[in-house]
Amino acid sequence: MELSRILIGAMRFKDRPAAVATVRAAIDAGFNYIDCSPCYCYRSEEENSERWVGEAINHPDYRDRVMVSAKCSPGNGGWELGEFSKAKGFGVRTADQLRQVFDQSRNRIGVDRFDYYHLWTTHTKEQLDETLKPGGWYEGLRSVKDKWGRLGITTHADGGTIISFLESGKFEIVTIPFNVVNTTRREVVDYCNKKGIVVIAMNPFAGGFLATHERLRDLSLRYLLSLEGVHPLIGFSSVSEVDYAAKILDEMPAGGYNADEILDEVNDLINTDEPRCTACGYCQPCPEGINVGACLSYYNIYKYMHMAEAKEAFNKKQWEDGLRLDRCKYCGTCKLRCPNHLDVVAIIKDARRMMYEKKS
Ligand code: SF4
Ligand code: SF4
Incomplete structure (x- = not known):
């Protein structure tokens, strides 16, 4: 299945009913990739985003129309290595820990395998080296190779560091913060276009604040859609947000949105x-x-x-x-x-x- 232009983030749901309705609306809108994490909306083993996504997609009308990505991290969310937290997927630094968290996500979401798996919140060379050490994260993931499809990395590192990670040749997809007012990682987009690596733009509304301004909200989404090979990952919290994104996608002219015109308009607004x-x-x-x-x-x-x-x-x-x-x-x-x-x-x-x- 080819990746849809807009992707579903699973980190902003209010509760289980809202999550189920939102995910199904997004799949109905044609968005076919969902990005899960053990820590999103985590309240308990039974009430968390992975469980809610599982309820939404494990239905005959939905399961075959969406690809699932899951992830866990050797880090603590920031620049440091983390202490192991199985429930939230941080500090995963041995092959055995990887398998524990991997199976936990499969069980919570209720899937046999993942279409994508991401090395999550990995921002420094030290964190990547820890991942690749013998008996570490990567070895653990390789040991369950039949249960996942493509490997990605999610990182907030600077552009040069991200490119050095991608030069390892291990990743087919990269998820980076990127939006209309923060294009500091533009070199990564250019690099990935040359190498055929998929770019997922997280943080499309800069932590949500760009969505509080009607025009900036439009421009933010249009800008990401104007860039070849870039897929905005939107942390939908409601069906109306899904409808809004679908509308902006539907309105895209045949030749695409024009990035330069959008950036000029943002400049005029500032x-x-x-x-x-x-x-x-x-x-x-x-x-x-x-x-x-x-x-x-x-x-x-x-x-x-x-x-x-x-x-x-x-x-x-x-x-x-x-x-x-x-x-x-x-x-x-x-x-x-x-x-x-x-x-x-x-x-x-x-x-x-x-x-x-x-x-x-
Ligand atoms: S002046 Fe610039 S480079 Fe130096 S510490 Fe501050 S932000 Fe970093
Ligand atoms: S314009 Fe901003 S991001 Fe670019 S080099 Fe100058 S300070 Fe850095």
Whole structure:
């Protein structure tokens, strides 16, 4: 089955009935891939996203129309290696732990095999090396080779690091944060297009805040659909969100959406003459692991469009190491690399003041 253009994320369901209705509506809309994780919506062994997805898809009208992806991580969600948590799929660092979590997901979702399996939240070389060690994650997955189809990786690393991961030749699909205001990983998209690797764009609405602005919401989805080989992964929480995405897809002109026109319109909405970061990503990597362009994408929308939601989303996502702008040591490396000749250090100082101050 060929991958649909829009894919189903399983991380934002309110409860079991909403999950079942939403997943079935998404499959009815033609979205044929669902991205599961042991930790999504986890409340108990019986009440979690994997169980809810299982109820939605294990029905004669649905099972044959959707491909299932599952995943687990050697890490803790951030840059570190994790402690083993079978229930939530973190800290999976031995072949035996992999098999435990793999079978747990199969049992919860109620499937014999996965179409895709992802090495999840793997952002550093240390984490990837841990995965590939003898007796580790990868060996465990190879030992159940008859129960999964294609291998992918989900990562928030910078573009250069992601490409080095992909050069291992092990991954046929990669899931990265990518959206209309944060294109810092654009080089990965270009690399994957050349190599025939599928790109899944997670975080299409930047933690949801882009969806709070009617026009930005349209532009966000249209932008991702304008890029060849990119599949937006949307964490649907309701049937109306599915209907909205299906409408944007239906409205796509025969020649596709035009990326440059969309980016120009976003630029007009931001509407400032001040020199600003364009989230190009060329200043990476930062020695402190900060994704400068990603951080400043939230700051730009907050500062120039006065959207409090951007600041809220930024602060909610401080579990993501790349967004920890408070760890900046003002070393100036990013400033030296910026092709826009921005005074990046001064901008970061202002961004830290605005984005972390308590009053908005
Ligand atoms: S100035 Fe800050 S963000 Fe820029 S490279 Fe140095 S530590 Fe990283
Ligand atoms: S600071 Fe400069 S190099 Fe870094 S992402 Fe922004 S525009 Fe690009």
